[in-house]
Amino acid sequence: MKSLRRFFARLANFATRRRDEQRLREEIEEHIALQTAENIRVGLSPVEAQRQARLKFGAVEAMKEDYRAARGLQFVEHLVQDLRFAIRSLQRTPGLTLFVVMTLALGIGMTSATFSMVDALIFRPYPVPHPSGLVTLVTTTHDTSFEDFSYREYLDIRGQAKSYDGVIANADMEPVGFSAEAGATPRVRGGMMVSGNYFHALGVEPPLGRGFREDEDQVPGRDAVVVLGPEFWRREFASDRAVVGRIVRLNGTDFTVIGVAPETFPGMDIVGHPDFYVPLAMARVFSTNMQKNFFEDRDDRELNLTARLKPGTTIEQAQNELTVLAKNFERDYPKQNRSRGAAIHTQFEMRTRADDVNWKFSVIFMVLSLAVLLVACTNVAGLLLTRARTRTHEIAVRLALGAGRFRLIRLLLTESLILAALGGLAGIAIGNGVIQWFHTKESIIFMTELPAAVPFQMDKRVLLASLALSVLSALLCGLAPALQSTRVDLLSGLKSADVDVPGRKRLWGRNLLVVAQVSTSLMLLTAAFLMARNFEQSFLEGTGFAKDHLLMVKFDPRLEQYNAAQTQQFYKLLAERLREAPGVAGDALTENVPLGQDGFEGVAFVPDGFQMPPDRENFSATMDTVDEGFFATMGIPILRGRGFLASDTVEAPRVAVVNEQFAKHYWPGGDAVGKRIRLDSRAGVLVEIVGVAQTIKYQSTTEGPMEFVYMPLAQHPIAQMTLLLRSSGDRDPLQLVQPVKDVVRTLDPNLPMLQTRTYEDLYLNQVVNGPRIAIQMVGSMGVVGLLLAIAGLYGVVAYNVSRRTREIAIRMALGAAKSDVLRLVMGKGLVLVGIGTAIGLAMGFAVEQFMNSMLFNAGEVDIVAYLIVVPSLFLVTMLATYVPARRACKIAPTQALRYE
């Protein structure tokens, strides 16, 4: 309280400064007058009396200074003085100021844009009240640490766990056929199945209508109700408040709109915002997996579980409880839950899990952009050091006049703070530009029919971080020069304008800057080169299949409420009739196209006769469902055995084709053809391997060889399939759109054709343009870093040499040959760059290892990058030493000796 009160009194005093000075003067005069009178009374002469009185009072100015310090906000006063002074002195060198501000702006801008990305992907909390109480539950097996739960498991956990105020479940967002009125052609929108307690347990209350009731997910198929997402409500219903109570059609079933989620809750996922939510109990309308029964099968694991910890319950307690539950599952359902555990993760843990691509890119970008910032700061530090040294004289005068060293350091730091503030402002503008650029690429990054948004934005958190970065960089690049330049020898400092005090410490600082710049920029360039070359290489390697002259159209008969038999019939007729169409050289049906946006399904299996390890129920691989035309149409060679045939019907024995990688792994010595696998477990369905296909790129062009299994459509029915048509000759595949339309019309005029496009178009967007954005970002960081480093390197090295002009002239005057002098100065610069290169190479190798481990599977050292980068750095250094050294050699000794 006391100090608070004093603060306000000081604040008031700050405003009434003049009146107080007056008062103090009066008080001092009065004091001395009274003392003088007293002295006269004891017998001193008036003159002596006053002298004694003044002596006794003490140093008036020092006291006044004390008084002012006590009275006002000395700090603020000094700050205003410092600011004024700093602005004046920065104005004196506008070119340098501009350069420094630009440099910092680039560094800060890059970093704040990256931070907006990292913040959105990693740190931003769930958009619900008290988000930190939410945890994610996952099941764990030998092969995955983050698997979902089945509906039955969810009900058990929800009923038995005591650690939570609500356990909620949701399936992944899925494409759903939506029509606002019955009879209208359905359009694909993103819907999400959630548990009845979803909104309530999250603490999200729809402002319009209501959320689900707990009983609305109890009875399968009873409650056809839907809650709309806020964005969808705005877009599709023009924010119509009368929407509650309306009937809409989802996958051909009527649903009643009961509410709209609040604007503050776009969805729990960072990127994908569902258009609407439906209860889990309506799964029959939405479920994708035709092989499984959602409500009954304990191994139909499609649900993400989120729970709100009870206040006072620790994660450890909840984890212990969950472990017990998982043990119970294992005991009660050994077939489905053998060696399957369960774990609890916080939001942060989920987002930073090692296999998360977002997290990988975030780390890489953050490290790179901080490196750019570091280069920018060392650059500016070098410039400020140079600048501070030309002010040695000024600083010496100030010190001689009695300025405190701390005060001077503060003054110099104020200058760098102003620079950093300006740089920060410009940096925020640059960062914002980068974020806007990202938004223009939104359609490329998320090329999908489901709603998705780039979550990066220049918000309060990013602004705050940029501000902190500015202050940090001000300290980084201002402190060293300030400390050094205030440590001058007064006498020599006063004598000449710019002295070089011999001393190891001083040179050490500048040399360190050169080394830091060289090594950091080398590391940046290595990263940029590595990324660009790796992607380029993966393009050269090819994908393993023919991607030209292909048309793709996706179908989902569930949108028209087809049952399994109708679906099979539809695809059979579709392929048959189009095979006859003119211009069609090949046809194929596949559940997912390779390198598309949807991930492939997994398959669990046991090789027949294989002795499984005791704690393992099965192995897993990735799979696709295709028809008999697939391998031929896609140009994927069958290396051994055969592809699928029309005779592989549902009545025929089950067959599968595996890829070479799979065959090599499980039957390293022999031939996989003729071997058999059992699906799911030792007691599962027997499937015979009839062929081995060449390994291709399945999910990404940078992936390593994957183990892959193909199943025939007739034996493994899937609802949502993509038709692929190869056009004959040099015909544009888009010419085949009309024949497809004609055939579909004869089969079912209401069934929508989804994602009609050429495969090459998808490939360009998905494989080329998306990664290109990442390369562009890393590349521009590398280029910016290199330019800054070169500018800084040149500046510091050239400055170092130019400071030795006098020494060079003396050497020349004493008879040194020009070549000796050149060798002398250039040698020094090259040694520094050499050291920097050595460190940079080490860092570059580390970065390469790091990036290889995170993104690419190829672990080889990229020599070419170093062959280009290292010589160019040496060239710059040679130039930076040569130009000023040559100039110094040409100066006449008489002139140079006077040169300062």
Next chain:
Amino acid sequence: MGMKQKTDVRQGTLALMVLKTLDVLGPLHGYGIARRIEQISGDLLAVNQGTLYPVLLKLEQEGAIASEWGASENNRRARFYRLTREGRRQLQVETQDWEQTAAIIGRFFEAKAEDLP
């Protein structure tokens, strides 16, 4: 460093002396306070009477004393300081603290090695 610490201690002591003076003598101007302290403490303020004024200001900011213009003995305008209620309270607390500290330190100085168990 050593110098500064010494001043700090003295400023604190000085503040306590000012409070006590005003408590005993009632409202006084700066010179009067200085005289009184000089009389009692001897040479503490013999040289630097001016140091009193920053202390007065600090106390006024803390609300321990208040000041107003009045007329001095020789009828000149002078600033008179008086103790506020807050100041009285502060004096009480600090006097107690001081006595306690003094007593403890005193005992320490008197204690001999053989006194310890």
